[in-house]
Amino acid sequence: MAEVAFAKTFLTSLDSRPIKLSPDHVEDPKTFPPRPPYILPRMPVPMSKPTQTRLPPGAEPSIPVHLKSLRNPPLDISLPPLPLSTSVIDLKAAVQAQTRIPVDKMKLLLNKRPVADSKVLKELLASDKDRSIEFSLESDAFWADLSGFLQQRLKAQAKAEELASLFRSSWQASRSS
Known part of the structure; x- marks a missing residue:
């Protein structure tokens, strides 16, 4: 009940004030002093322009892929040029189409380390200096x-x-x- 009484007294005190602002409150904008424009400082080293040229859609660079098996059975597979966005699982599927070896039985090695199926050729070739990938199957x-x-x-x-x-x-x- 005390809140209602407070709200009523507050509203009546607001009613006693003038609704419009007094003319002395508004200031003429012509009397404001002019402000100089803010200019950003020069950079110590100018930014270089990007050197990469953008390729049109569908013209992504591609590379031929050559896979070798170091274990039994010896395989030497050459795939047609593939775009750099090709994943390892897609490579395994292409090998399966040629050799009928199940994808889950294949293991791709890069610098004698296994490569995850989610990696793409661009990631593999960026980290590899000689740009060769070893292909291995499970054996003895x-x-x-x-x-x-x-x-x-x-x-x-x-x-x-x-x-x-x-x-x-x-x-x-x-x-x-």
Whole structure:
């Protein structure tokens, strides 16, 4: 109830004030002093113009791709020139179309390190000096690495070898069917 009484007294005090502003409140704009324009200081080093020329749409540079397998089976695949926006998964799909090797069984190596499927050729070639990419498939070395990993984790050599042979036999069975 006190809030209502306060609001009424506040509104009545506002009603007693004049609605229009007094003429002495407004000032003539012609009497203002002129302001000089603000000029930005010069840059110590002028900005250079971009050197890259923009290509028209669809004229993206492309490169021929040549893939080699360092393991069995030996492969030497040449793909037609591909745009730099081609992803690794697209490369694997092109190899699968030529060789019938499943995409999930392929591993792409760059400087002896695996490359993620989400990478594109532009990213791979920007980080590589000699512009070559190694293409590898899982082989005996993969299974030896798996066995060593299992031995390290399980701390039991017999059990690790048993599991590695089980994994390999089931992989070979799924590949043959």
